[in-house]
Amino acid sequence: MGALSHYLEEEGLATTQISLVREHTEHIKPPRALWVPFGLGRPFGPPNDASFQTRVVVSALKLLEAAEGPVLVDFPDDEPESASQNTPVVCPVNFASAIAEMTTIDLVLEAFKSEAANMNGWYEIALSIRGRTTAGVSCLSLNEIVGFFASFISGARDTCPITGVTIASGIRMAAEDLKAIYCEGLTAQPGEVGDSTAIANWFWGETVAAQVINAIREICLGLPANDFQLLGKLLLVPRNQLHRFQ
Amino acid sequence: MARLDRMPEDERKHILALPCPAFDSAPWVNSQPLTNIRIALITTAGLHRRGDVPFGVGAADYRVIPAGIPANELVMSHISTNFDRSGFQQDWNVVFPLDRLRELAEEKIIGSVAGYHYSFMGATDPVKMERAARGLAGILKNDRVDAVLLVPV
Numbered sequence: 537m538g539a540l541s542h543y544l545e546e547e548g549l550a551t552t553q554i555s556l557v558r559e560h561t562e563h564i565k566p567p568r569a570l571w572v573p574f575g576l577g578r579p580f581g582p583p584n585d586a587s588f589q590t591r592v593v594v595s596a597l598k599l600l601e602a603a604e605g606p607v608l609v610d611f612p613d614d615e616p617e618s619a620s621q622n623t624p625v626v627c628p629v630n631f632a633s634a635i636a637e638m639t640t641i642d643l644v645l646e647a648f649k650s651e652a653a654n655m656n657g658w659y660e661i662a663l664s665i666r667g668r669t670t671a672g673v674s675c676l677s678l679n680e681i682v683g684f685f686a687s688f689i690s691g692a693r694d695t696c697p698i699t700g701v702t703i704a705s706g707i708r709m710a711a712e713d714l715k716a717i718y719c720e721g722l723t724a725q726p727g728e729v730g731d732s733t734a735i736a737n738w739f740w741g742e743t744v745a746a747q748v749i750n751a752i753r754e755i756c757l758g759l760p761a762n763d764f765q766l767l768g769k770l771l772l773v774p775r776n777q778l779h780r781f782q
Numbered sequence: 783m784a785r786l787d788r789m790p791e792d793e794r795k796h797i798l799a800l801p802c803p804a805f806d807s808a809p810w811v812n813s814q815p816l817t818n819i820r821i822a823l824i825t826t827a828g829l830h831r832r833g834d835v836p837f838g839v840g841a842a843d844y845r846v847i848p849a850g851i852p853a854n855e856l857v858m859s860h861i862s863t864n865f866d867r868s869g870f871q872q873d874w875n876v877v878f879p880l881d882r883l884r885e886l887a888e889e890k891i892i893g894s895v896a897g898y899h900y901s902f903m904g905a906t907d908p909v910k911m912e913r914a915a916r917g918l919a920g921i922l923k924n925d926r927v928d929a930v931l932l933v934p935v
Contacts, residue, residue: 537826537934539908540915544930545809547919550819553932559786560802566932567810577866579933583873586882593882593931597892598928600813668854670871673836705838709859714869719868732866766839774864776793782829 537566552599554579554592555608565606568599572611575732578672581615582731588616607743616732641751645686647744652714655745658721665724671716674698678717683709685748688735689755704756708771711749718745740777748754749773783836803906805856819928822896822917823847826904826914827870827877828860837861839904844918850914862905865935877935880910896927904934 538561543550545567545572553570555561561569572592574581580589587777599607656678663669676684676697684697686709696706718739723729730738740746749772756768771782786794796816813819821875830845836859837845847856856874858867869876880899900918902911922930 537904537932540824540902540911541828541930542809542918543912543915544824544919544922544932545811546807547916548811549919549922549927550811550813550929551932552929554934556934557786557797557894559798562801563802563804565805567808567809572886575866576864577935578869578876579935580876580879580882583869583876586875586885589875590882590885593879594891596931597886597929600816600819605810609858619816641886651826664896666853666872668852668856668874670857672832673857673859687896688789701836701838708861709836712859714864716871720871722915723872729872732868736866736867747822749916760851763839771863773798774866776790 538566538569541566541569549599550600552596554596556672558610561608565580567605568596568602568607569609570596570599570609575615578615578622578732580619583615617781641689644744644747644751645659645689648686648748649682651744652678653716655721657717658724659717661718662724669716669720669766671713671720674706674713676713677708678714681714685714685752689748689751693759702763704761708767709751711752711772713740714745736774736777740773740780746773746777746780753781787871795859796864801815801909803909813929817890818893820894820926821892822922822925822927822930823878823880823883823885823899823933824902824930825878825900825933825935827858827933828905829856829858829878829901829932830853832857835928839909841903842906844900844902844911847878847901849884849895849899859935860903860905862902877933879933893928896922896925897903898925 537553541553544551553566555569555571556579558571580592595611680697696703698706719735751769753772756764831845832855834845839861853874858870874882885894887895
């Protein structure tokens with residue numbers, strides 16, 4: 537981010553930026569930066585808290601009024617505490633018990649189909665409440681994603697259901713859409729919405745979908761092509777969730 | 783959390799090992815007061831219009847996001863799986879605070895909001911984005927942009 541700031545400023549545009557990793561910003565020394573202590577993925581803090589987000593935006597913009605630089609200022613506050621922070625998310629659909637009973641990949645895929653159908657209901661409710669979804673980059677429906685993944689796990693390697701992309705890219709896009717559908721559905725359910733850690737722990741620790749994504753990761757690690765290797769090593773399961781599958 | 787001291791050791795090492803250029807020069811452009819300036823957003827969150835070409839591995843180009851984009855038309859195809867997306871899923875302002883900028887313009891705290899905003903995909907080495915970024919500067923000036931708020935993810 538700091539490099540982009542440097543290039544734009546050299547071209548005559550004033551810039552200010554959010555810094556998520558203070559150590560990087562100290563190294564690059566962009567003209568103006570506001571370091572925030574929020575999690576990766578949340579540069580303006582919590583969702584649905586306009587006043588807090590405005591404070592962050594204004595704090596970053598105020599740096600434009602500095603007389604000289606480089607300027608690196610710390611935002612003073614953590615994300616507001618919520619009652620649900622770091623507490624486990626409770627999903628009414630209990631997938632964990634099903635995972636423990638599964639012994640074959642066929643059973644996993646059967647459970648995946650059932651789980652996905654349950655989550656799709658909540659996803660549709662989320663869509664009607666918010667009027668938006670972030671799913672759809674793959675252009676596949678949830679049923680098509682389930683079918684794509686089941687087919688890949690069963691040995692199909694020759695076709696990608698997404699036009700114009702490789703199977704490896706298609707899997708990555710479909711996995712992100714799958715997570716979006718699940719997490720948008722989860723966060724539309726009644727009750728407190730958990731923080732990012734709680735939501736991630738729910739998805740990676742309690743859903744069959746995560747088991748399926750991990751099964752694909754393990755298959756990719758056994759394939760020689762570079763794009764599958766990259767997918768398996770880096771792009772499917774977050775580093776901080778890999779311990780669940782080792 | 784983005785504070786390295788709160789991260790697991792593996793995560794901290796990985797982040798500290800990411801490409802991080804150093805520069806010999808320290809460019810500086812003085813800004814007018816906030817009330818007079820037109821502001822654009824540039825994010826590295828891999829955002830784009832639904833139906834636009836998704837970002838892929840090594841992408842060093844950018845996507846254009848019109849200021850009037852409906853909320854349901856903005857999607858994310860960043861290749862990394864190592865950051866939270868659930869905030870963006872609930873509220874795009876967590877990553878792309880276009881509504882907050884509009885409010886600040888209505889309250890006359892800033893001059894105006896640019897007609898177009900832009901997204902790169904931050905998993906790529908930022909040095910590879912130099913050519914696209916310098917080209918983008920000219921487009922921003924044509925949109926009468928005075929200052930840019932850059933946002934990582």
